[in-house]
Amino acid sequence: GFARVDVAREARQGLPEVVYGSGKTPEQVIAIVRTLLRHNDGPVLATRVDRDVAASVLAAVPDGSYDGAARLLVWRPAPSTGFGVVVAAAGTADLPVAREAAAVAAATGLDVTTVTDVGVAGLHRLLAEQDRLRAADTVIVVAGMEGALASAIGGLVACPVVAVPTSTGYGAGLDGITALLAMHASCAAGITVVNIDSGFGAAMAAFRLARVAGRTT
Amino acid sequence: GFARVDVAREARQGLPEVVYGSGKTPEQVIAIVRTLLRHNDGPVLATRVDRDVAASVLAAVPDGSYDGAARLLVWRPAPSTGFGVVVAAAGTADLPVAREAAAVAAATGLDVTTVTDVGVAGLHRLLAEQDRLRAADTVIVVAGMEGALASAIGGLVACPVVAVPTSTGYGAGLDGITALLAMHASCAAGITVVNIDSGFGAAMAAFRLARVAGRTT
Amino acid sequence: GFARVDVAREARQGLPEVVYGSGKTPEQVIAIVRTLLRHNDGPVLATRVDRDVAASVLAAVPDGSYDGAARLLVWRPAPSTGFGVVVAAAGTADLPVAREAAAVAAATGLDVTTVTDVGVAGLHRLLAEQDRLRAADTVIVVAGMEGALASAIGGLVACPVVAVPTSTGYGAGLDGITALLAMHASCAAGITVVNIDSGFGAAMAAFRLARVAGRTT
Amino acid sequence: GFARVDVAREARQGLPEVVYGSGKTPEQVIAIVRTLLRHNDGPVLATRVDRDVAASVLAAVPDGSYDGAARLLVWRPAPSTGFGVVVAAAGTADLPVAREAAAVAAATGLDVTTVTDVGVAGLHRLLAEQDRLRAADTVIVVAGMEGALASAIGGLVACPVVAVPTSTGYGAGLDGITALLAMHASCAAGITVVNIDSGFGAAMAAFRLARVAGRTT
Amino acid sequence: GFARVDVAREARQGLPEVVYGSGKTPEQVIAIVRTLLRHNDGPVLATRVDRDVAASVLAAVPDGSYDGAARLLVWRPAPSTGFGVVVAAAGTADLPVAREAAAVAAATGLDVTTVTDVGVAGLHRLLAEQDRLRAADTVIVVAGMEGALASAIGGLVACPVVAVPTSTGYGAGLDGITALLAMHASCAAGITVVNIDSGFGAAMAAFRLARVAGRTT
Amino acid sequence: GFARVDVAREARQGLPEVVYGSGKTPEQVIAIVRTLLRHNDGPVLATRVDRDVAASVLAAVPDGSYDGAARLLVWRPAPSTGFGVVVAAAGTADLPVAREAAAVAAATGLDVTTVTDVGVAGLHRLLAEQDRLRAADTVIVVAGMEGALASAIGGLVACPVVAVPTSTGYGAGLDGITALLAMHASCAAGITVVNIDSGFGAAMAAFRLARVAGRTT
Amino acid sequence: GFARVDVAREARQGLPEVVYGSGKTPEQVIAIVRTLLRHNDGPVLATRVDRDVAASVLAAVPDGSYDGAARLLVWRPAPSTGFGVVVAAAGTADLPVAREAAAVAAATGLDVTTVTDVGVAGLHRLLAEQDRLRAADTVIVVAGMEGALASAIGGLVACPVVAVPTSTGYGAGLDGITALLAMHASCAAGITVVNIDSGFGAAMAAFRLARVAGRTT
Amino acid sequence: GFARVDVAREARQGLPEVVYGSGKTPEQVIAIVRTLLRHNDGPVLATRVDRDVAASVLAAVPDGSYDGAARLLVWRPAPSTGFGVVVAAAGTADLPVAREAAAVAAATGLDVTTVTDVGVAGLHRLLAEQDRLRAADTVIVVAGMEGALASAIGGLVACPVVAVPTSTGYGAGLDGITALLAMHASCAAGITVVNIDSGFGAAMAAFRLARVAGRTT
Numbered sequence A, B, C, D, E, F, G, H: 001g002f003a004r005v006d007v008a009r010e011a012r013q014g015l016p017e018v019v020y021g022s023g024k025t026p027e028q029v030i031a032i033v034r035t036l037l038r039h040n041d042g043p044v045l046a047t048r049v050d051r052d053v054a055a056s057v058l059a060a061v062p063d064g065s066y067d068g069a070a071r072l073l074v075w076r077p078a079p080s081t082g083f084g085v086v087v088a089a090a091g092t093a094d095l096p097v098a099r100e101a102a103a104v105a106a107a108t109g110l111d112v113t114t115v116t117d118v119g120v121a122g123l124h125r126l127l128a129e130q131d132r133l134r135a136a137d138t139v140i141v142v143a144g145m146e147g148a149l150a151s152a153i154g155g156l157v158a159c160p161v162v163a164v165p166t167s168t169g170y171g172a173g174l175d176g177i178t179a180l181l182a183m184h185a186s187c188a189a190g191i192t193v194v195n196i197d198s199g200f201g202a203a204m205a206a207f208r209l210a211r212v213a214g215r216t217t
């Protein structure tokens, strides 16, 4: 009734549909997850799930696990593919979004490292992580406020950079709109951007990259 | 004097700095291009160059070529890497941006195919191109107005999708802002977005992808 | 005192004034509904009514019914006119708005079918419903995020399409503003748009259509 | 090459694709119009065509006519269907948009009457036209500035009302954005809205209405 | 300490400073009101005061009265000046703002009549009040949504019209911004506008008018 | 044909309709002006008229005069009523708008004084004009940039203050939007605001005030 | 783990990193404060700390103090430098921000005086403080609504003026955006602006000034 | 007549009023400059003056000089004060604004060095200039696009940083609004911001700093 689960997505795109948990009842999440587990073979994920909803769902559908910091439910995580993703978060306020990105990417088989609190107000912190950043196959940059970290990293590394603006900060930050616009206007060439606070979107973009790089099935 | 050419960029990112021609005099373009040709080995490009400026520059710096539709000057184009990029343009008004994307990508060694006039108002046109889109290593979607093509293609293909909102259309299109926001709010997971009208940005993003996919030097 | 009920609206427009329940006390709703029932003959509706207010009103004014999902109170629903409306909702988050549209349309005598979860990220789901959509006299498209479903359906069917942007989604969705703008900038010709989250407005537009099509009294 | 004419649109939607002339060369318009005339049977239109482009196109493609006020080219106009559309323009500055609406609607077989300069600052002018408005099958309201005419007419007539915000006015009118938002927020129920300055869009919406009302083939 | 009461305002502008109650503690309101009562002779008002704060203040400062609908505290109301103000509210949702305007105006000596639920969706309701509106010395128009009532009244009456946009409505109403912009873009000449939801501001504007019209001391 | 001149406006509002010259041909202005001169008795004005259009109109319609700085055409100016208006302009860039306000007000019988270059960056200039401002029946404040002059004058004088935001300035001034918003958010009570650059609107508001103050016929 | 404290900031900029308390747990604040106290010598501050978090932190880290009005925690406040800062607040609603500015500035060794309720609606209050303002080494202006106080003070004093827009007010104040834009568009030359509600930012700017003026170590 | 030159500004603020040349005729500039030269002793400047206007003014008022890149006219430049300002421009497109800042600062007695093309996309270029930046008494950062340079420099230096957003770039840069907002949301503490493209405003802010630092008369 309420949903038309896209069970063909796995065949089309290499990954089952991911459940968007926000606003769904435990019963709705349970029903969709069961359908996906039955008709698909790969990892089944539900994002933006609060702790109490997660508990109800895990009680009903066995073999899942919950990452509270990422607000993510996972069944059948993918084995590692060796595709290296560095998630770089500008400040501690950006961590929830960084964790969603990291957890979703890990559940789909990417090798994730997280680098935190490397905002451009103290460039030495970022420069100290240059080697780790340059060794990545893809960097996901998570930054609110003015989003300048995306430009700085975009100029340091050669690999794909996916920028996630966050709604942290206040006033002129406009709940992430300023960071989103700034990342688009960035002077560093070839950076791409996803929606505000969408750690999920960035991880999905990295998954697409990993596939084309031949390191996922 | 007026510029500090980043000649180390080729070592850092695999491609020399690209000259942003808008607002520069022929003399300025000539000086920067000469510096890049001298200190770097790879392709040298200048974007957003009008026909008359292009003529002056080509007269002064030998062995370049000009693509008027893309407003691009190129010296020492890269040999083909076999990384397949499909540039899909929603309507004929989006062609100038699509051509900039295609020409920059080609000059950096990517194999480009262009698919035009596949807007979602006539889905059969898009569906008729499914095989070509699915065979791509990366799809660059160029669309103005409501930008819905990015969502439709994002759901059809498994590879990375880089969306370029364009400033075509009028009224509620807000000179590309509506398409940019809509592409970010897209229901298709893992799409990434670059700046309005930035065919250049999309091509640079594809170049980063190609490198990580191991198909460029 | 507080209200000047437009009892002449039924004579002017074929339907009594509809009560906008938001912010009204049960006493106010009761008073207006009684006035409408007394001075008019057709269906009497109150929208945006919460469950507890609804209970008080139903207790005071007999023969009404309440649809909790649509938050709608109805007295004297109109008999069916045979005018077929399909309400197509992009995702499960759009269901509350879709249900308001469906319930208001049904109460005014239209024949409503609802099609859910047909977002453009999985076009096959939409294409599978083509026949049902093409058989409609009018399609109401309910979609948040980027609103692309309106363009896709607008290109598939020949009948009137009324698009309702919803405030679902986050970040760049701007609480429905992005979908509203995108639907206006749509590349599909002849689509019309109503206010964000206004299932009511779309149903009223469909009622006007049904009248001119000669299938209502 | 540059275009993929949607020649199947006539079968799907009862009207051939309409050419958007803005930004197209005479050669492009000529090529598309010829394709449409050859593969379709119904009226062929090109909107937003300037006088000099129109002259070149008419010289190359026989039997067309040009309406300079509407900036419209038409071949094979449809015979009258008897479906009555009133185009009501708030002020003289709204006339170009009103004329596009009227000319496109007439070319597709609708019976158009135009009522001008009936802005709400002098309500008696509007009230004097009530009978004509009430006799319409559909009213297209064309208004800039604050767009209040749409609410006033929406409350007077029972038939479908399609509102076109225009970019006339200055300052707080925000080039039509204010009128567009105001029309959406209208207190008159069941009004629908199209893009700023889109007389074309309103006419296409009316054409869809006429079809469902059974008065077109 | 926390405040520098402008006790000279009465001498300068004919009315003591009005206390803005929002965010002030009962103690702060009490202190300021006492200062004003002591140093000034005219009416002392505090706006935006919630019921519980009002109770505390009235208990501490004798001879005041509280109007809950207007959220206004008043001491020493001015005697009537005979200057006639009509407050016209578009819908029932606009009543709180209308009541603030009416109560402040009355407390400063204006003769206030309130006309409610005269929105333009049912013009006959407005036209039925024409005589009352035309007899006014000033009309305060309170309207949310699209704010069209200001234009309609602006064209009907010859006296000053002060428009107050309200934050009622949803979606495209943008919390009153749309009504504010629309009232400024109004086609009716000589309308003036105050801040969103500022019944207070409109009443103060009317007070200035009454003074210049020679009917206040 | 193109216009429906509101010749009843003079009876309704004490002043004939004013022609909005922007975008009108000389022929259109001539026709409307003739109609107004024939059917009305009071002053006939046309605003926003460029010098060359003015010359053609004056040649065709005798006894008019043109004020180039105000871009205003006037026939049959009203005799003085003794109602004193001070037009205060913040800077020299605001003069064109100030002159439109002054010329329209004078033509309708108000006694106008203009005070220029009294921006708040040099308060002594404003304070030096206090007596003149306090003697006014109404002050029209014309200011761009941050519009602070409206607040300063609003606090100095007791009479009605009509603020006109102007589009002067650059960057964060947002073509007058910033001044318009700032004037609404002003801390000075009872200020009212008209549209950006609308010297005309402010003068019309003053005319309404003068009427209610009993000093016009 | 969660944070990379920038302990080198004191060496680089003369002041340890300031902890941004918003959204941090007491444990996180405690850990960072301990690190800063251990590795740095100067004042350690945490801003935007609620009363209950403050209590937990003070219990765990000795010798700190909490200023509830400023929501600031301080350890090792700097000795006075003699650099005189006047914090001028427009209204009482601006006091929380003014207090953050004053408390941060004092903790870093500046000599702070606070002047309150000097909004431009009563210029005499501001002029009465002229001497105190002119004696300052720097003025921090804290103002919401239309922000006009920044322009007025900018024109009165010769020293640096740092303006802090606040989110006080309603409607057209747009939560501080209007004041921010207005302060930028100010007609007073050489004013600088910091983020909305950022008393902290203004104090930090003043600290930088004091250092260059040679009055801090 | 048209201007009220603020000749007391020099006494109040240490510098004569600066003429804003935009939109002024040569005659107007000449008159104001003569007044300032006569009544004041310090440097007289006119900003935003085009080459042809400059020529006329220089011919009429002896002993001035014109800087075409800065569009600045100067008479009686101030002797050097030894206060060191570094103007750092992100890209070559930002040079016109940087030059206005540098020329105005120099004319008021500051010692200016300009550092160009140090955008964050190539951080080594910026780091190579660290010593020069750290030696400055004040840094003026001129940057368009995403404005990230302000954050990077704000974290490197201890002195005051005045950021000037520029309108360079396209699309999401929103003509400088994005850079302005981003600079306000910056993670580097104590940065202040002036209006878009206002090299003048930044120089004036630096002049105020220099005065308080005791290095100007």
Ligand SMILES: Nc1ncnc2c1ncn2[C@@H]1O[C@H](COP(=O)(O)O)[C@@H](O)[C@H]1O
Pocket (backbone or CB within 6 Å): C003, C017, C018, C019, C020, C021, C047, C048, C198, C200, C201, D187, D188, D189, E091, E092, E093, E117, E121
């Ligand atoms: N959900 C709704 N959204 C927008 N307008 C509505 C809604 N429900 C009723 N209305 C309109 O609101 C008006 C009634 O408002 P009121 O007089 O406040 O009850 C009627 O004219 C309806 O057309």
Ligand SMILES: Nc1ncnc2c1ncn2[C@@H]1O[C@H](COP(=O)(O)O)[C@@H](O)[C@H]1O
Pocket (backbone or CB within 6 Å): D091, D092, D093, D121, E187, E188, E189, F003, F017, F018, F019, F020, F021, F047, F048, F198, F200, F201
């Ligand atoms: N400068 C102006 N700004 C705004 N409205 C104006 C102006 N001049 C005239 N009007 C109004 O425009 C209407 C006339 O428009 P129109 O019928 O197009 O000439 C009249 O109702 C006037 O009140």
Ligand SMILES: Nc1ncnc2c1ncn2[C@@H]1O[C@H](COP(=O)(O)O)[C@@H](O)[C@H]1O
Pocket (backbone or CB within 6 Å): A091, A092, A093, A117, A121, G003, G017, G018, G019, G020, G021, G047, G048, G198, G200, G201, H187, H188, H189
């Ligand atoms: N109230 C505040 N507003 C803005 N930034 C702040 C505030 N308090 C501290 N900061 C900055 O925030 C950074 C610390 O953030 P965090 O590492 O999350 O504690 C420091 O670099 C400070 O400069």
Ligand SMILES: Nc1ncnc2c1ncn2[C@@H]1O[C@H](COP(=O)(O)O)[C@@H](O)[C@H]1O
Pocket (backbone or CB within 6 Å): F091, F092, F093, F121, G187, G188, G189, H003, H017, H018, H019, H020, H021, H047, H048, H198, H200, H201
């Ligand atoms: N480029 C500029 N941008 C902004 N304000 C300026 C500029 N140049 C001069 N001003 C200011 O404009 C005022 C002079 O304006 P005006 O009286 O019209 O010449 C002075 O107070 C200056 O502070």
Ligand SMILES: [Mg+2]
Pocket (backbone or CB within 6 Å): A003, A004, A005, A006, A017, C091, C117
């Ligand atoms: Mg789904």
Ligand SMILES: [Mg+2]
Pocket (backbone or CB within 6 Å): B003, B004, B005, B006, B017, H091, H117
């Ligand atoms: Mg460069």
Ligand SMILES: [Mg+2]
Pocket (backbone or CB within 6 Å): C003, C004, C005, C006, E091, E092, E117
């Ligand atoms: Mg009602």
Ligand SMILES: [Mg+2]
Pocket (backbone or CB within 6 Å): B091, B117, D003, D004, D005, D006, D017
């Ligand atoms: Mg086409």
Ligand SMILES: [Mg+2]
Pocket (backbone or CB within 6 Å): E003, E004, E005, E006, E017, G117
């Ligand atoms: Mg006060």
Ligand SMILES: [Mg+2]
Pocket (backbone or CB within 6 Å): D091, D092, D117, F003, F004, F005, F006, F017
């Ligand atoms: Mg007219």
Ligand SMILES: [Mg+2]
Pocket (backbone or CB within 6 Å): A091, A092, A117, G003, G004, G005, G006, G017
């Ligand atoms: Mg930190």
Ligand SMILES: [Mg+2]
Pocket (backbone or CB within 6 Å): F091, F092, F117, H003, H004, H005, H006, H017
């Ligand atoms: Mg001046």
